[in-house]
Amino acid sequence: MITSNFRARLAGVFALTLAVPATPLFAASTAQTTPVDWVDPHIGTAGIGSEYGGTMPLVTTPFGMTNWTPLTRQNRVSVSPYNDADTHIQGFIGTHQPAIWMGDYGYVTLMPELDGLKYAPEARQLKFSHKDEVATPYGYAVTMDSDGRRIRAEMTATDHCGYLRFTFPAKSNAGVLVEATRPGIHGYVEVDVRRHEIRGYNPDRQDADLGPLKLPNFKGYFVVRFRQPFKAQSVYQGVLVRPGNHTQVEGDNVGAYVSFDTAAGQPIEAQVGTSFISLAQAQANLGAELPGWDFDGTRAALKATWNRKLGIFDIDGATTAQRHIFYTGLYHALLYPRLASEHGRYYSAFDDQVHQGVSYTDYSIWDTFRAENSLLTLVAPERIDDMVTALLQDADEGGWMPKWPNPSYTNIMIGTHADSLVAEAIAKGFKGFDWQRAYAAVRKDATVPPDGDTTRRWFDREPHTPYEARAGLTYALKLGYIPADKVAESASSTLEEAYDDYAVAQVAKATGHEQDYAHFLERSLDYRKLFNPARGFMQARNADGSWASPDEGWTEGDQWVYLFAALHDIGGTVALLGGPAAAQTKLDAHFDGGHNHHDNEPSHHYGYLYDFMGAPWKTQARVRAIAADAYSDTPTGILGNEDCGQMSAWYVFTALGFYPVNPASAEYMIGSPLFSRVAVHLPGGRTFTITAKNNSATNVYIQSATLNGKPLDVPVISHAQIVAGGTLDFVMGPRPSRWAAGWRPRPVAAD
CATH class of the missing domain: 2.70.98.10 (Beta-galactosidase; Chain A, domain 5)
Structure with a gap:
């Protein structure tokens, strides 16, 4: 140790x-x-x-x-x-x-x-x-x-x-x-x-x-x-x-x-x-x-x-090792994105000029949209408006919001997950950036293909290409999916960009574009076109509609890792699999078969999925096991690349007892808190306190919960409830209980 x-x-x-x-x-x-x-x-x-x-x-x-x-x-x-x-x-x-x-x-x-x-x-x-x-x-x-x-x-x-x-x-x-x-x-x-x-x-x-x-x-x-x-x-x-x-x-x-x-x-x-x-x-x-x-x-x-x-967090009931992991993780999460402006001015790596304003760079967005950015909305809310504005400035100066600026466009990874950062900020009530300007940026992501879209395969880290944006969008607009025989990483892109469409829909709704909201919400369901019911998995398709090889079309994952990639519609995926019992069986096979790779981001939400299947006690056991296995207070104490705070953000959230499976929803799924008490000190002198009575390494299961003294019988808590201040109290025990087992999410339905 x-x-x-x-x-x-x-x-x-x-x-x-x-x-x-x-x-x-x-x-x-x-x-x-x-x-x-x-x-x-x-x-x-x-x-x-x-x-x-x-x-x-x-x-x-x-x-x-x-x-x-x-x-x-x-x-x-x-x-x-x-x-x-x-x-x-x-x-x-x-x-x-x-x-x-x-x-x-x-x-x-x-x-x-x-x-x-x-x-x-x-x-x-x-x-x-x-x-x-x-x-x-x-x-x-x-x-x-x-x-x-x-x-x-x-x-x-x-x-x-x-x-x-x-x-x-x-x-x-x-x-x-x-x-x-x-x-x-x-x-x-x-x-x-x-x-x-x-x-x-x-x-x-x-x-x-x-x-x-x-x-x-x-x-x-x-x-x-x-x-x-x-x-x-x-x-x-x-x-x-x-x-x-x-x-x-x-x-x-x-x-x-x-x-x-x-x-x-x-x-x-x-x-x-x-x-x-x-x-x-x-x-x-x-x-x-x-x-x-x-x-x-x-x-x-x-x-x-x-x-x-x-000091935003005060924790009680943590071991010495857990304190090191928790506060080191918070330190890692507070490093990025990196300030790029210098006392009111900044050099833009998107138009090669100097501008007035505040700017940030080094957003590892494919990684960090999942939890790191959500954590910053809690621990650094004073930065969020400027961080989103920086992405909008990049779009003004370079044409698009970036996906991995280092400090300029790098075309690394897939999707346009800056859409999620914008949607999450709006859903959580941040108003210090131009929402209409933000909608124009996310709408472009969803509707304008990159230059030369149909002439390239868009391989990851392919040098000397135009900005990738949503590679293969030309095909997706016609087919509802990105074909594997035309574009690399097509299945992962189709599934992840369905979530991006959901994020765009939320921004459209917030900015009064109701027709666009309905359109993009319906498009967010296109992930279902990759579900192969004969196999019970998502699978890439070719341009003619035929199924591609099950091993084809993935980004840093496979058919197991990407089965539940539609973060906005886990309930819909559960329905595709035949309902909660069948989905549980599939998720059990995922974990028991060694398919969960916590060293990479597409697996980070998997431990929390049992909440959606009527088995929150399995989530409680899984996330405790992952926290113990994937993190330690040693020089090798991070399983896989830290990725600009994302690995650490998972641990910090899990220690608190909840995690943002769908960041754009401004909701968190409840897991199993690691400590007996955490006080979260919020702006305006408010405090949100999480207690876990009888908590221990063996008492991992929630027996009951109350929020501000009233029974909480769903495995969900909202960002608004947290930042308002109050108390979330759990009673823990050594055996599974039926707490919150009756909750079922509603699948997303197009308006």
């Missing part, structure tokens, strides 16, 4: 005695007394290849634009910059990589060095041990070994800036490398001796080939401001070092190196402003967010910020 290891790391680092002035790495106590103390950013950082959490010990603000992490390997698409198994650090990177399967863009790396410039990662890397490392959301610290001499590095951050502090052995030949670009990436760097600054830009977008836009103006700008004057400086390009009076260089693989007088043994401090607008804006971000030199104060402020946000 990581509990003992985590505490050992803290104790070991605090006990360090270095050959440098003995200032504490963190002034805070090692005692776990506030919410952020329970966060362990190492959870999800261990694994081989790319099929693991892919998380990083990120130091950042909630939704911060630039995240800071130690760099233990050269990151790229499918490689995160930090892995728990690594033993050397190559630098400290200001990264924008949101997930292991996505790329970084506009990043910058710093590395403390002894005895002169070493620019290559394998030459500059220094050995470290986890026992000499502390990782928290508000600060990171590590002691590295350089041929028996130790260098201490510390980091904290603001929205757009990093603050680093390096402590070298006294009277050493100490320096700091600033890497602007890597081999093959053309960038720029300059040294300003008078201002103690290094400035430059990095235009790398590692996912650039996956989208249609070239973005010639894109650059990640940085200004590194040092507290101490330079003893010497140089710039480099590749293997060529230009010392002395050479203070700037443009080209591939460029950077700068500055050295310092460490006779007094004082730490070297560096503040890094980042921007996607300009060097001047990076400088302005520094001035606005780090106006003085106060590392400890900046770190304390960030700790307070995280405690305010994580």
